[in-house]
Amino acid sequence: MSSSPLLANLIEALRCLPGVGGKSAQRMAFHLLERDRERGLKLADALREAMQRIGHCGRCRNFSEEPLCTICAGSSRDRQLLCVVESPVDLAAIEQATGYRGQYFVLHGRLSPLDGLGPEELGLPQLAQRLGEGEVEELIIATNPTVEGEATAHYLAQLARAGGVRPTRLAHGVPLGGELEFVDRGTLAHAFGGRQLLE
Amino acid sequence: MSSSPLLANLIEALRCLPGVGGKSAQRMAFHLLERDRERGLKLADALREAMQRIGHCGRCRNFSEEPLCTICAGSSRDRQLLCVVESPVDLAAIEQATGYRGQYFVLHGRLSPLDGLGPEELGLPQLAQRLGEGEVEELIIATNPTVEGEATAHYLAQLARAGGVRPTRLAHGVPLGGELEFVDRGTLAHAFGGRQLLE
Numbered sequence A, B: 001m002s003s004s005p006l007l008a009n010l011i012e013a014l015r016c017l018p019g020v021g022g023k024s025a026q027r028m029a030f031h032l033l034e035r036d037r038e039r040g041l042k043l044a045d046a047l048r049e050a051m052q053r054i055g056h057c058g059r060c061r062n063f064s065e066e067p068l069c070t071i072c073a074g075s076s077r078d079r080q081l082l083c084v085v086e087s088p089v090d091l092a093a094i095e096q097a098t099g100y101r102g103q104y105f106v107l108h109g110r111l112s113p114l115d116g117l118g119p120e121e122l123g124l125p126q127l128a129q130r131l132g133e134g135e136v137e138e139l140i141i142a143t144n145p146t147v148e149g150e151a152t153a154h155y156l157a158q159l160a161r162a163g164g165v166r167p168t169r170l171a172h173g174v175p176l177g178g179e180l181e182f183v184d185r186g187t188l189a190h191a192f193g194g195r196q197l198l199e
C-alpha cells in the first residue's frame, strides 16, 4: 500500500525509462522527493519540452527542434563529407568517439521490407537528391554490420555511385553482428579513421 | 556536438536520477524520443505533480499530498501497533515484505547530533504525544541496525516506556551494519515476525 497516490503514479511513470524496474523506480522517486525536488522539476520541464518540440532536421533527419539542426545550420562542418547512420544514437557515438568534421544523414532504420521499411521510409530519395547536387564527394556508410545493415550499405553504395560520389565503409574493427552504439570508443575511432573505398 | 539544444538539456536533466550516468541518460532520451513520447509526457506530468504537491502526512510524516496519508486516513489498519522507521523507503520495504497491518511513524533520519539531527528534527515530541494518548500498545522500532540507528532505538525505547507502551525491536536476522532497504524480503519478513521486547 502506498501512502500517496501521486507517489505511486510517479513510480509507475518512471518505468517508461529503459532499464528501470520497479525497485529502481522507487529509489528514484524517493531520492528526488527527499533530496532533489528542484532538479526533479527541471527534469519535468526538460521532458515536456523535448517530447513536444523536438522533430527532425529537414536536411539530415536527425533530432532537432529547429527546421535545421545545429550541425546542418552551422558553417564549420565539411560539406564534402556525408556520413549515413541508422539512428541518432549511432551519430552520437561517432561524434563522441571520432574527430569527424563532416555532415550526417540519419536513416531512422535500415532497409527491411518485412517491416515495411523501404527506400522511401528511410528518406533515400532525399539523400539521392543531395548526392546529385555535386557538393558531397564522399559518402561514409556507417550502417550497423548486421545482415540488414550490410544490405542497406550495398544499396547506399549504388546510390552514391549513381550520383558520382565515392562510397566508403567503416574499416574492419567493428565486430560483425554488433551494434555501433555498444562498440568501445577506441575501436570505433580506429574503424572510422580506416574506412575503406567500396569497390 | 548535439544536434539539438533541447535534447542536450534533457540528457543532462536525466542525470539527476540516482544511478544514471551520461551514457544511460542518452539512451533514455533517445528511447523516449524515438518510441515513447506519450509516456515521456506522462512522466513529465507525474514528476511535476509529485515534486510540487507531495508533502508529509501530519500524523506519520510519510509522503502524502493530503493532510493525512492513505494509511493514516484509512480505518483498516491496527492503531495499537506503531512502527517507527528512519525513512519512507524503509516503510515501503516493510509494506512489501511483511503482512504488517499497523501504523507507522517516519523519522526522516536518525539521531545524529553532529549533523544537527536531534529529537526535534525527527518529530519525537509529536511521537511522544501520540504514545501518551493511550491508543498505541506496542512500538515496533525498525531503525537501521547501524550505530546511530541503535542509539536512536535506545532513545525511542525510553520514550515508549515513559508513555506506558511496550517497545520491540526487529529480531536478529537483519545483518549488522546493513541498511533495511537492501535486506531481502524473506529475511526482513522473518526479522519482523520475530521482533523482540526491549528490556
Ligand SMILES: [Zn+2]
Residues within 6 Å of the ligand: A057, A058, A059, A060, A061, A062, A064, A068, A069, A070, A071, A072, A073, B003
Ligand atoms: Zn541536420
Ligand SMILES: [Zn+2]
Residues within 6 Å of the ligand: A003, B057, B058, B059, B060, B061, B062, B064, B068, B069, B070, B071, B072, B073
Ligand atoms: Zn500518515
